[in-house]
Amino acid sequence: MNERKEIRSGKQVTVVERKRTPDELEKEDLLLRLEALETEARRKNPDFKIPEPPKGLERRQVLQP
């Protein structure tokens, strides 16, 4: 992970840059696969609805309506 000081919008900030971890890459890969499946399901059936998440889980939007 690399860090450097910069001035942005008149404020000193620490800019953080790092390569993505294997876990993050795997998670993104799964999200992309799900998104492709949802797109395909909607193409075949416009009434297709994504199931609600289990209680206690807040789902983040991965597919723009």
Add this chain to the structure above:
Amino acid sequence: MVLIVVCAGQIQSISGARPDGKELSDAEKTVIPIEPLPAGHLTIAIKDEALMDAVWASYDAGAKIELVKDNEDQVVSVNPLLPIEIHVPREVRVDEIVEAKAVLPGDTQDTQVTFQVEDGQAIAEDVQDGQASHAYVFVSLGTYRIQVSSANHGRAVAEVVVQ
């Protein structure tokens, strides 16, 4: 009940357990530790539930737990200092300026808070009115853990999802 073993003005150990939400019975409140201790050691038994919770909160955060003494300089109780808090947005965008804020109790003696993103550089910021902050910009997607810490109030961690 929480048992705190003290020796030479220092806390040696903290032990005990209480299920969440369970109130102590009268019998449990009268329990007295009888295990013999090494010379110079003494035990403080905490039975007040609010104080027990405060002790564990401080212990978990690594905050300082002060000893309370009576007029004869005998340790009679403890004063767990409130843990530091971290406030940071949960989700941010790449290249967005993110303000990480640390909040300390109003009467804190700490003058600096350290900010650190994972194994990155530890950056000290001055405390003003019980707060300190540091601005970050994340230029890569991912989930980052930001830790804040201070001398007397332990540490707190928050995750930021950069998308």
